[in-house]
Amino acid sequence: MNAFDQGVFSTSADVGGALLQSIKLPCSAMVRDIFLLRAFEAGADGVVVIGCPQGKCQRIDGNIRAGKRVAWVQKLLSEIGLDGRRLVFAGSDTVDLAIANLLKDMMLLGLSPVKKETGISK
Amino acid sequence: MKTGGQSRLKETLAGGGFAVTAECGPPRGANADAIHKKGDLLKGFVDAVNVTDNQTAVVRMSSLAACVHLLEMGIEPVMQMVTRDRNRIALQSDILGAYSLGIRNVLCLSGDHQSLGSQPEAMNVFDIDSVNLLHAVHVMRHEGKDMSGFTLNVAPDMFIGAAENPFADPLAYRVVRLAKKIAAGADFIQTQCVYNLPRFKEWIRLAREEGLTDKIYILAGITPLKSAKMARFMATKVAGMDMPEEIIKRMSAVAGPKATEEGLKIALETIAELRNIPGVRGIHIMAIEAEEKVPELVKAAGLLPHPQR
Amino acid sequence: MIVAKQKPIAELKEMVRPYQKLLVLGCGTCVKTCFAGGEDEVATLASALRLAFGQEGKSIKTEELTVERQCEDAFIQEAAQAVNRNEAVLSLACGAGVQAIARRFGKAVILPGVNTTFIGVLEKPGLFTEECAGCGDCELDTFGGICPVTRCSKRLMNGPCGGSKNGKCEVSPDIECAWQLIIDRLTALGQLDNLKRYIPAKDWRSSLSGGPRRLIREDHVI
Numbered sequence: 330m331n332a333f334d335q336g337v338f339s340t341s342a343d344v345g346g347a348l349l350q351s352i353k354l355p356c357s358a359m360v361r362d363i364f365l366l367r368a369f370e371a372g373a374d375g376v377v378v379i380g381c382p383q384g385k386c387q388r389i390d391g392n393i394r395a396g397k398r399v400a401w402v403q404k405l406l407s408e409i410g411l412d413g414r415r416l417v418f419a420g421s422d423t424v425d426l427a428i429a430n431l432l433k434d435m436m437l438l439g440l441s442p443v444k445k446e447t448g449i450s451k
Numbered sequence: 452m453k454t455g456g457q458s459r460l461k462e463t464l465a466g467g468g469f470a471v472t473a474e475c476g477p478p479r480g481a482n483a484d485a486i487h488k489k490g491d492l493l494k495g496f497v498d499a500v501n502v503t504d505n506q507t508a509v510v511r512m513s514s515l516a517a518c519v520h521l522l523e524m525g526i527e528p529v530m531q532m533v534t535r536d537r538n539r540i541a542l543q544s545d546i547l548g549a550y551s552l553g554i555r556n557v558l559c560l561s562g563d564h565q566s567l568g569s570q571p572e573a574m575n576v577f578d579i580d581s582v583n584l585l586h587a588v589h590v591m592r593h594e595g596k597d598m599s600g601f602t603l604n605v606a607p608d609m610f611i612g613a614a615e616n617p618f619a620d621p622l623a624y625r626v627v628r629l630a631k632k633i634a635a636g637a638d639f640i641q642t643q644c645v646y647n648l649p650r651f652k653e654w655i656r657l658a659r660e661e662g663l664t665d666k667i668y669i670l671a672g673i674t675p676l677k678s679a680k681m682a683r684f685m686a687t688k689v690a691g692m693d694m695p696e697e698i699i700k701r702m703s704a705v706a707g708p709k710a711t712e713e714g715l716k717i718a719l720e721t722i723a724e725l726r727n728i729p730g731v732r733g734i735h736i737m738a739i740e741a742e743e744k745v746p747e748l749v750k751a752a753g754l755l756p757h758p759q760r
Numbered sequence: 761m762i763v764a765k766q767k768p769i770a771e772l773k774e775m776v777r778p779y780q781k782l783l784v785l786g787c788g789t790c791v792k793t794c795f796a797g798g799e800d801e802v803a804t805l806a807s808a809l810r811l812a813f814g815q816e817g818k819s820i821k822t823e824e825l826t827v828e829r830q831c832e833d834a835f836i837q838e839a840a841q842a843v844n845r846n847e848a849v850l851s852l853a854c855g856a857g858v859q860a861i862a863r864r865f866g867k868a869v870i871l872p873g874v875n876t877t878f879i880g881v882l883e884k885p886g887l888f889t890e891e892c893a894g895c896g897d898c899e900l901d902t903f904g905g906i907c908p909v910t911r912c913s914k915r916l917m918n919g920p921c922g923g924s925k926n927g928k929c930e931v932s933p934d935i936e937c938a939w940q941l942i943i944d945r946l947t948a949l950g951q952l953d954n955l956k957r958y959i960p961a962k963d964w965r966s967s968l969s970g971g972p973r974r975l976i977r978e979d980h981v982i
Contacts, residue, residue: 363807409815535914561916563923567930577914582917586958586960619920620937627952627955628918635958691924691925
């Protein structure tokens with residue numbers, strides 16, 4: 330999420346008591362594979378990477394690179410045994426929908442099998 | 452079994468005759484009967500029979516062994532050798548062994564890549580290429596020496612063949628490559644099967660211009676089509692094949708047993724045209740798993756009686 | 761550069777399973793450039809392994825370290841203490857580096873984390889291609905700078921073969937026919953005559969076929 334412009338992250342999606350934590354970066358392309366994995370190590374059950382809307386990257390192709398990196402890590406997560414669907418990429422114009430869909434998937438997938446404290450109540 | 456004596460194929464061509472050769476694929480097993488059956492179909496209709504060497508990189512009875520089975524039936528074989536599976540030591544060794552057993556013709560090829568065959572996990576050899584091989588056999592014959600310069604205890608006097616594909620790219624360079632093979636020692640060429648006559652004529656015209664048709668015997672490849680499906684398969688799945696749309700259309704226009712007839716008709720038309728092209732000294736019939744068609748084709752093409760020795 | 765690809769997680773997981781304390785050791789040269797074993801990849805892989813075991817309910821202790829090159833003793837030395845305090849080393853270096861580590865730290869368990877494949881170049885972002893087979897007797901001057909030993913699937917010296925069609929190799933439509941490239945290049949250079957002469961069988965003694973090779977520079981031996 331482009332933190333310099335958008336301030337604090339918020340969503341109108343019904344997260345039903347799930348704990349939301351956000352991390353801000355100057356550009357979605359600055360997301361590195363390790364950040365995403367560490368999020369899961371820290372106990373996240375799902376991760377959303379938010380970038381500029383398609384075709385509107387403020388840094389030319391940052392959101393494209395971020396999208397590819399997220400796809401790579403999704404594959405890695407599946408190979409690890411954590412379902413790749415726990416990680417999604419969304420443009421800032423479709424965040425609410427992306428989070429709603431992710432939560433739906435997470436209902437099916439359940440809590441992350443990596444045993445840590447943070448959890449979803451439903 | 453014949454030992455000693457010259458290649459009958461060579462004698463036919465040298466005597467000005469129009470040669471006819473066919474092909475025999477060894478079985479995927481140790482069954483010599485499979486060779487006998489094919490040999491029985493071809494005997495008396497052709498000057499020589501090519502025996503393929505693990506064709507399409509699929510494990511089959513060795514070419515050398517299958518050639519010996521044919522010799523025992525009184526049929527003259529052309530032993531095909533690919534450089535994919537054996538290094539120069541083994542190849543030279545097999546040439547010597549083959550000659551000692553009565554084999555007089557060898558066709559030098561690179562071979563289809565093993566990734567396309569039954570053992571894609573195998574390491575390939577390609578120690579030398581087909582041009583190196585035919586040069587080596589040429590030196591064996593003319594200088595009586597092997598590749599290390601050692602004087603051989605009886606040099607193999609082999610009639611040396613190579614393959615050329617007038618339909619592969621790039622066209623102009625194909626003629627350069629033909630010249631190279633002739634210079635390296637090839638005595639005869641068998642081409643990929645001809646469906647695209649204009650392209651074939653263009654290739655041989657270029658060869659003629661370079662004076663190459665006087666220096667080498669060219670046998671044009673013929674494969675009678677059995678069905679439209681076969682035509683389409685060859686058009687898309689076989690490397691280096693040139694199958695014109697009109698041929699596929701002709702085959703598609705007829706069905707069932709009529710298709711085989713049409714395929715034979717196309718083959719006969721092609722042979723008739725080929726016989727009129729200066730530089731073409733014979734045909735090489737590749738009737739894949741349809742050796743029973745060869746006698747019919749040879750007869751209908753008016754190529755009988757065939758010189759019998 | 762030497763190009764390598766990280767082994768699949770499933771394979772690595774089984775390889776490191778017997779060990780509770782694992783050093784994931786990266787290399788900052790070739791494998792970094794092809795995204796297989798540099799510092800970033802070390803971090804990602806260590807995390808992936810922790811997650812992989814974590815979701816089984818097991819834990820593994822990983823240490824992460826990257827040295828400049830694992831093929832030179834001066835750099836390998838830096839890892840000595842880290843190697844000693846772990847039960848095994850998962851080296852992300854190419855095969856040469858893995859062996860150098862194993863040679864240097866004879867009593868340590870050294871495991872290969874990548875599959876080393878070829879000597880190649882970065883043809884365009886994200887695409888690495890094989891260019892050199894290390895035959896030991898370079899003839900690129902004859903072939904206009906395109907190597908038939910490496911790039912022709914059949915290593916032909918007098919190519920092309922009959923399977924070349926539309927500039928592609930019979931093995932795969934992704935592989936360009938090296939001989940088409942050579943012919944085109946030499947034609948453009950006005951050097952097609954290079955191919956008209958007979959090119960003899962290659963002498964493979966200088967290649968791996970002649971046995972593992974060595975190079976000694978007397979002027980540098982002290």
